[in-house]
Amino acid sequence: MQETAQDRRIRDIVIVGGGTAGWMAAASLRRHFASAPINITLVESSEIGTIGVGEATIPTIRRFYQAMGLSDIDVLRATGGTCKLGIRFNDWLKPGSSFVHPFGLYGQDLNGVAFHHYWMRLRALGEKVPVGDYSLGASLAAAGKFTTPSRDPPSSLSVFDWALHFDASLFAKLMRQVAEQGGVRRIDARITKVNLRGEDGFIESVDLDTGATVTGDLFIDCSGFRGLLIEEALHTGYEDWSHWLLCDRALAVQSEGKGDPPPYTDVTARPAGWQWRIPLQHRYGNGYVYSSRHTTDEEARAVLVGSLDERLLHEPRRITFNPGRRLKAWNKNCIALGLASGFLEPLESTSIALIETGIEKIKLLFPNRDFDPCVVDEFNEMSRLEFERVRDFIILHYKANQRPGTPGGDPTGFWTHCREMSIPDTLQKKIDLWKARGHFVRYRWEMFSQPSWLAIYAGFEMLPESYDPSVDGFDAGQLSGALAEMRRAVAEVVAATPAHGDFIEQYARPRPVAAE
Structure with missing residues (x-):
C-alpha cells in the first residue's frame, strides 16, 4: 500500500526498560514485523538493575522461543537451564503432605465421561490411589526422571508437557541477542522526562540523560514495578488485591x-x-x-x-510488591508489560507467561496512530480477564489449605486467615460447581486448563460430593482392573526413563558462566 500524507500506520515503537519483559517484547515484535517498515528502539540503563527473580516458567515459553528459531537445547545451554515437569507442593494441604501439579493429562476418558469421575468412584469403593499415579508428567517428576514427550503419543496416558527453569538474566541476554540481530536499536541511558502531547495527553517522547530525545508512536512500558510511563506519566491507577493475596x-x-x-x-x-x-x-x-x-x-x-x-x-x-494490576494495561499510546502491568506472586510461575500473552495481544490488536478506543478497550478487557483468572487460581491454593490452626499449628494466623477469608465470586462459582458435580468452569482467557484445576483440587483433597452416575454402569472389578492397567502403563514408562540429571548432562551442557 502506497504511503500518503494521511498514512496513520505505526512507524516507531519505543520500549522503555530491558530485562526479561523488554527484551522478550523487542525480540518477538521485531520478528513479527520483520518485513514491515517499523522501527523498534529499546531504552534501558545499564546502571539500573532488574528484579531477575523469575526462573521458573510454564510450557508456553517453549512455543515462544521456538517461534524465533531457537530450540529447547539452545535455550537450556544458553541459560543454565533445567527441565520442569511441574510444581511440587510440600506441606500446603497440611504438614507432611506433598503432591505434584504437572503439565499434562490424568488417566483416560471413557465413553465421553471425564477420567476423574471414574477415579472418584474407585475412591468411593475404597481404593484411594493418588490421582498423580495416573499422570505420566506427575509420576516422572516424583521419580526425578525426564524425557521429551512423544510426538505421536499412543494414548492420553502418554501426554505431558514441560517447561524450563532458567537464569532469567541469561534468558534476557539471549532475547537481546535475537532482538539486536533482527535490527532492534538499543540506547543505554536513563529517562529523565516523559513528554506528553498537550492536546490529548498521549506520550510524545522521552528525554534521556545523554541530552537526546526519543520520539515514538507506540510506547511499551517494561520499567518494572515503577511503571515509569503507565503510572508516573499517565496516572493510570492500580487495583489492589492484597485482601485476597496477603503476601507482599x-x-x-x-x-x-x-x-x-x-x-x-x-x-x-x-x-x-x-x-x-x-x-x-x-x-x-x-x-x-x-x-x-x-x-x-x-x-x-x-x-x-x-x-x-x-x-x-x-x-x-x-x-x-503490591499484588494487583493496573486499571488499564493499555492507556492512550502506552502498553504495560511485565511488572509494570501488575504483579501476581510467582506461585504458579505465571509472570513470564503473562509477558508472552501480553505480546501476543499486541500483535493481535496492533493499532494505527488513531488508537481506536474499541481496539484499546478489547485489549484491556482481555488483559483484565486473564489477570483475574490467574488470580483466582492462585487464591485457590491458599483457600483450600487444611493446615491446623492455633495453638501451635499456625503460629502467625496466616493460614487460618487464608482458609476463612472470603474469595472472589468467580472463584466461588468454580468451587461450588466442582464440589456439587465435579464440573470444571472454563472462562475466556484462562491460562490454566482443566488438568491443572484437577491437580490442585485433588492435591488439597477438595473433592466432589458425587461423581457422574453413568460410571456406576461399570462392574467394580472391571473398573478397578482398568484403572490398575492405567497405573501400570504409567509406571512402566517411568521405570524405563533416564534420570533428569542424566538428560541435562547429555544434552544441556556445557555449563554456562553464571550471570553476575
Whole structure:
C-alpha cells in the first residue's frame, strides 16, 4: 500500500526498560514485523538493575522461543537451564503432605465421561490411589526422571508437557541477542522526562540523560514495578488485591545446590507464606514469599536461611510488591508489560507467561496512530480477564489449605486467615460447581486448563460430593482392573526413563558462566 500524507500506520515503537519483559517484547515484535517498515528502539540503563527473580516458567515459553528459531537445547545451554515437569507442593494441604501439579493429562476418558469421575468412584469403593499415579508428567517428576514427550503419543496416558527453569538474566541476554540481530536499536541511558502531547495527553517522547530525545508512536512500558510511563506519566491507577493475596514481600537468595537437579519447582508452605526452590545447572534459586502483616523481615530471613544447608552466593535480597494490576494495561499510546502491568506472586510461575500473552495481544490488536478506543478497550478487557483468572487460581491454593490452626499449628494466623477469608465470586462459582458435580468452569482467557484445576483440587483433597452416575454402569472389578492397567502403563514408562540429571548432562551442557 502506497504511503500518503494521511498514512496513520505505526512507524516507531519505543520500549522503555530491558530485562526479561523488554527484551522478550523487542525480540518477538521485531520478528513479527520483520518485513514491515517499523522501527523498534529499546531504552534501558545499564546502571539500573532488574528484579531477575523469575526462573521458573510454564510450557508456553517453549512455543515462544521456538517461534524465533531457537530450540529447547539452545535455550537450556544458553541459560543454565533445567527441565520442569511441574510444581511440587510440600506441606500446603497440611504438614507432611506433598503432591505434584504437572503439565499434562490424568488417566483416560471413557465413553465421553471425564477420567476423574471414574477415579472418584474407585475412591468411593475404597481404593484411594493418588490421582498423580495416573499422570505420566506427575509420576516422572516424583521419580526425578525426564524425557521429551512423544510426538505421536499412543494414548492420553502418554501426554505431558514441560517447561524450563532458567537464569532469567541469561534468558534476557539471549532475547537481546535475537532482538539486536533482527535490527532492534538499543540506547543505554536513563529517562529523565516523559513528554506528553498537550492536546490529548498521549506520550510524545522521552528525554534521556545523554541530552537526546526519543520520539515514538507506540510506547511499551517494561520499567518494572515503577511503571515509569503507565503510572508516573499517565496516572493510570492500580487495583489492589492484597485482601485476597496477603503476601507482599519476598526474600530471594541463590545457593550452590547439592545433588542432581529435580525436574520440578519445589514450593513449601512456611509460617507466613511459602518458600521456592528452583534448580539450575550452575546454582539454585531460593526465596521466601511472605506477608509482612504476619511476620517480620528478620523472622522471614531466619526461616529462609535456616532451611538451606548449602553455601549462599550472596545476602538475601528483599523485594516488596503490591499484588494487583493496573486499571488499564493499555492507556492512550502506552502498553504495560511485565511488572509494570501488575504483579501476581510467582506461585504458579505465571509472570513470564503473562509477558508472552501480553505480546501476543499486541500483535493481535496492533493499532494505527488513531488508537481506536474499541481496539484499546478489547485489549484491556482481555488483559483484565486473564489477570483475574490467574488470580483466582492462585487464591485457590491458599483457600483450600487444611493446615491446623492455633495453638501451635499456625503460629502467625496466616493460614487460618487464608482458609476463612472470603474469595472472589468467580472463584466461588468454580468451587461450588466442582464440589456439587465435579464440573470444571472454563472462562475466556484462562491460562490454566482443566488438568491443572484437577491437580490442585485433588492435591488439597477438595473433592466432589458425587461423581457422574453413568460410571456406576461399570462392574467394580472391571473398573478397578482398568484403572490398575492405567497405573501400570504409567509406571512402566517411568521405570524405563533416564534420570533428569542424566538428560541435562547429555544434552544441556556445557555449563554456562553464571550471570553476575
